[in-house]
Amino acid sequence: MSVEAHLQDLRDSGRAAREAGDAVGRTTPGESLRAAAAAIPGAGAEASISAVSARWPETLKGWADGARRYGDALQSCADTYAAHDEAARRAFER
Numbered sequence: 001m002s003v004e005a006h007l008q009d010l011r012d013s014g015r016a017a018r019e020a021g022d023a024v025g026r027t028t029p030g031e032s033l034r035a036a037a038a039a040i041p042g043a044g045a046e047a048s049i050s051a052v053s054a055r056w057p058e059t060l061k062g063w064a065d066g067a068r069r070y071g072d073a074l075q076s077c078a079d080t081y082a083a084h085d086e087a088a089r090r091a092f093e094r
Contacts, residue, residue: 029057
């Protein structure tokens with residue numbers, strides 16, 4: 001059994017995850033959600049939309065932080081694989 005790690009793929013995926021986290025971290029609900037609640041008076045949506053609007057920033061922040069941590073973990077895995085590959089290469093040169 002063998003395992004082959006594609007280090008550049010890990011690094012690219014890590015970068016993409018961090019970039020997604022950064023992009024989502026900059027997202028705000030803005031007035032769109034609040035305006036939607038007012039646009040549907042009496043439909044019972046106002047309370048739900050208000051709840052979503054209130055939780056949105058915290059939820060997005062949590063997702064963004066998680067995506068960044070995942071990206072960092074992928075980068076760390078690639079670095080560890082590379083370091084082990086280099087150590088093995090040096091060991092066989094002796």
